Amino acid sequence: MKFNEALDLLQVYEAGKPIELVVREYCLKAHEVIKLASNENPYGTAQKVRDCMLHALTHVHFYPDDSMYELKKSLAEHFHVVPEEIIIGAGSDQVIDLAIRAKCKKNDSILMAGITFAMYEIYGRAIGANIVRTQNEQHNLDEFKALYKKHNPKVIFICSPNNPLGEALEVNDIVQFLQEIDSEVLVVIDGAYQEYAAFKDRKMKIVPTEIIKQFPNILYLGTFSKVYGLGGMRIGYGIAQKEIIKYLYKLRPPFNVTTLSLVAANQALKEQDFIEYSLKNCFEQMGCYEDFCQERGIEYIPSYANFITMKLGKVNSTTLSEWLLSQGVIVRNLASYNINAIRITIGTQEHNKRLLLLLKEFYETY
Numbered sequence: 001m002k003f004n005e006a007l008d009l010l011q012v013y014e015a016g017k018p019i020e021l022v023v024r025e026y027c028l029k030a031h032e033v034i035k036l037a038s039n040e041n042p043y044g045t046a047q048k049v050r051d052c053m054l055h056a057l058t059h060v061h062f063y064p065d066d067s068m069y070e071l072k073k074s075l076a077e078h079f080h081v082v083p084e085e086i087i088i089g090a091g092s093d094q095v096i097d098l099a100i101r102a103k104c105k106k107n108d109s110i111l112m113a114g115i116t117f118a119m120y121e122i123y124g125r126a127i128g129a130n131i132v133r134t135q136n137e138q139h140n141l142d143e144f145k146a147l148y149k150k151h152n153p154k155v156i157f158i159c160s161p162n163n164p165l166g167e168a169l170e171v172n173d174i175v176q177f178l179q180e181i182d183s184e185v186l187v188v189i190d191g192a193y194q195e196y197a198a199f200k201d202r203k204m205k206i207v208p209t210e211i212i213k214q215f216p217n218i219l220y221l222g223t224f225s226k227v228y229g230l231g232g233m234r235i236g237y238g239i240a241q242k243e244i245i246k247y248l249y250k251l252r253p254p255f256n257v258t259t260l261s262l263v264a265a266n267q268a269l270k271e272q273d274f275i276e277y278s279l280k281n282c283f284e285q286m287g288c289y290e291d292f293c294q295e296r297g298i299e300y301i302p303s304y305a306n307f308i309t310m311k312l313g314k315v316n317s318t319t320l321s322e323w324l325l326s327q328g329v330i331v332r333n334l335a336s337y338n339i340n341a342i343r344i345t346i347g348t349q350e351h352n353k354r355l356l357l358l359l360k361e362f363y364e365t366y
């Protein structure tokens with residue numbers, strides 16, 4: 001059978017390996033395996049969030065509230081926007097897909113960083129778009145500007161902090177860049193890790209309401225999968241001026257987010273103490289990895305997110321990540337991004353101690 005040819009160029013997205021699979025493959029016990037591969041919150045989610053979900057179980061036979069009234073109201077308050085400026089998706093992943101399909105046709109160009117979130121390319125290719133990447137692995141806005149002039153893209157993706165590398169852009173630089181982009185071009189600012197960046201350095205903090213007021217062509221994305229600890233619930237959101245949201249809505253499948261996800265996200269947003277706790281611990285713990293790298297002369301990218309990416313030099317990232325798997329620790333091998341690097345999600349102190357011991361062992365015997 002012939003399929004959409006654009007898909008022949010695509011590799012299946014490699015998600016972080018689930019614990020269950022490692023348990024089966026390496027004959028380990030589930031409690032022996034730790035997963036530091038998908039940038040989830042190692043502290044879970046707030047207790048009240050779980051309680052709310054239990055309560056909501058009594059009405060799961062009804063379809064969810066498709067207006068998503070409560071969560072939109074909470075998000076609107078949180079971000080100082082109005083509900084009509086919000087769309088909620090089954091993960092911000094879904095909003096990426098809607099945005100590309102709403103804006104692009106076959107052979108249109110989509111511009112993104114040399115190494116960035118894989119789904120931009122996957123959804124882009126699915127509709128036959130032309131993917132343009134900067135030579136720079138990390139976001140370099142001068143190069144973005146040059147490629148924008150050359151290729152006239154319909155959509156530009158800026159991921160700050162960038163997954164899987166961890167660098168972030170200063171808001172002033174983003175704003176300056178946006179001033180040079182035609183308002184016909186949809187610029188998607190993916191803020192999946194913005195809570196982390198804002199905590200580490202206010203210069204990196206993007207305030208969606210300010211950006212969308214100033215620019216009619218911006219779609220800001222956020223998610224509940226990372227610091228909010230709800231990766232398993234698949235819920236994220238987009239914030240933009242009403243006109244953009246209106247078009248995304250034309251493509252949104254009905255009931256795209258479950259009742260439990262809506263309830264969980266709504267409560268999670270209110271548990272800001274838990275968020276603060278998670279952020280503070282993340283950066284404290286990240287320091288242990290930075291120290292390790294500095295002691296061993298391992299190159300790492302200073303990170304504004306909840307992970308740290310190490311460039312491995314002579315050590316092969318596949319060798320290292322497979323050895324770690326055999327020891328019960330899942331990290332993200334970045335070989336599929338064509339770099340010899342691993343990305344480690346910052347875990348709890350206990351997780352990190354164990355992984356650092358293993359890394360020491362590996363480097364000493366290598």
Ligand SMILES: *Cc1c(COP(=O)(O)O)cnc(C)c1O
Nearest residue numbers: 091092093117163192223225236
């Ligand atoms: C995790 C992530 C997302 C989206 O995650 P969802 O679980 O689909 O909300 C989007 N962008 C980046 C860069 C991410 O790392």
